[in-house]
Amino acid sequence: xxxxxxxxxxxSTENKLTGLLSELQDRGYxxxxxxxxxKDTIAFQLRQMRLAENWEQKDVAAKLGxxxxxxxxxxxxxxxxxxxxxxxxxxLAKVFDVALVVxxxxxxxxxxxxxxxxxxxxxxxxxxxxxxxxxMGTETWMWRYEARTQIDAPISMxxxxxxxxxxxxxxxxxxxxxxxxxxSTASFARAA
Amino acid sequence: xxxxxQADNVPSLRLREIVGANGVGVITDWLSxxxxxxxxxxxxxxxxxxxPRTSWNKKQFHKLKDADGICEIKWKSxxxxxxxxxxxxxxxxxxxxGCTHKEDVYDPKNCIQTARTRRDEVQQGKRQIIExxx
Numbered sequence: 448x449x450x451x452x453x454x455x456x457x458x459s460t461e462n463k464l465t466g467l468l469s470e471l472q473d474r475g476y477x478x479x480x481x482x483x484x485x486k487d488t489i490a491f492q493l494r495q496m497r498l499a500e501n502w503e504q505k506d507v508a509a510k511l512g513x514x515x516x517x518x519x520x521x522x523x524x525x526x527x528x529x530x531x532x533x534x535x536x537x538x539l540a541k542v543f544d545v546a547l548v549v550x551x552x553x554x555x556x557x558x559x560x561x562x563x564x565x566x567x568x569x570x571x572x573x574x575x576x577x578x579x580x581x582x583m584g585t586e587t588w589m590w591r592y593e594a595r596t597q598i599d600a601p602i603s604m605x606x607x608x609x610x611x612x613x614x615x616x617x618x619x620x621x622x623x624x625x626x627x628x629x630x631s632t633a634s635f636a637r638a639a
Numbered sequence: 640x641x642x643x644x645q646a647d648n649v650p651s652l653r654l655r656e657i658v659g660a661n662g663v664g665v666i667t668d669w670l671s672x673x674x675x676x677x678x679x680x681x682x683x684x685x686x687x688x689x690x691p692r693t694s695w696n697k698k699q700f701h702k703l704k705d706a707d708g709i710c711e712i713k714w715k716s717x718x719x720x721x722x723x724x725x726x727x728x729x730x731x732x733x734x735x736x737g738c739t740h741k742e743d744v745y746d747p748k749n750c751i752q753t754a755r756t757r758r759d760e761v762q763q764g765k766r767q768i769i770e771x772x773x
Contacts, residue, residue, distance in 0.1 A: 462772070462773075463773055466772065466773050467773075470674070470677070470678070470681075473674040474674075475673075475674035475675045475678075476674035476675065476677060476678045477678075478675070478678075479674065479675035479676070479677075479678035479679050479716065480678040480681075480682060482679070483678055483679040483681075483682035483683065484682055487679075487682050487683055487686050488682075488686065491686045491689070491690060494694065494696060495690055495694065498694050524696065525696075525698050526683065526686070526698070526699065526714075527698065527714065527715035527720075561682075561685065564685065564686075564689055565689055566689050566690060566691075568689065569686065569689045569690055570690075
């Protein structure tokens with residue numbers, strides 16, 4: 448059963464989703480939303496990752512191979528700067544031992560990421576501390592199913608399952624998701 | 640020492656705004672004129688919420704000098720700096736006024752004084768406060 452806090456968070460996420468879906472109809476909002484996510488998030492992440500290591504900006508510069516790059520680190524941590532070089536970001540990913548994903552995406556993907564963003568998102572674990580990585584390919588799978596009810600209200604669930612055999616999945620937006628887990632079969636059909 | 644550390648006892652960032660003469664929240668009304676600035680504000684506050692307040696940077700959130708506790712959430716959109724002025728009250732950041740500035744030109748001109756006046760009005764119960772809805 449969900450706690451009051453979880454219920455509150457879920458409600459707040461639903462409200463935010465409804466607001467965002469409406470806002471994104473405005474092209475100006477849409478374009479700025481993409482830009483802000485690219486610029487803001489990188490800046491916040493760089494700062495959070497550096498603080499997590501107890502490093503000064505000059506330490507990061509030194510790890511990049513040139514202590515004189517400290518002013519550049521300062522600019523990169525400024526969310527209003529935004530003139531990032533992919534090459535430098537790749538170098539910074541090496542310094543922090545994290546992955547870097549630079550690619551175009553659907554708005555729905557960005558929205559999903561935004562709605563479920565938390566402190567871990569803004570401070571990604573290093574390769575060595577990535578607990579999820581250690582669990583991948585073993586037992587715990589997180590299934591996410593999204594649908595709309597007849598009154599057009601979004602429903603979303605995240606379900607942890609222990610998988611005991613290779614999973615056969617049928618997943619289409621209009622049909623159903625089906626899988627076998629721990630000896631029982633669960634299926635979620637999209638509401639008509 | 641992080642110069643942005645302010646009011647650490649306030650959890651994360653929960654936003655409220657005062658209601659203007661037209662019955663709409665002043666920040667909601669102000670940002671309704673510019674979708675780009677609104678989007679950037681929403682992303683900024685989302686990121687601020689996701690990190691501890693102790694690690695906020697003064698480029699994002701700044702306590703104004705000699706302004707009796709008035710702070711600003713700052714972000715850039717277009718060719719100017721945007722600020723939502725407000726103060727901490729009962730675990731919320733209550734936004735009192737929005738303003739922009741480019742170089743030394745502030746719009747509105749006397750925004751800090753206006754923010755102070757509005758805060759006093761809130762304290763005296765003359766202003767209605769509502770949740771800020773993104």
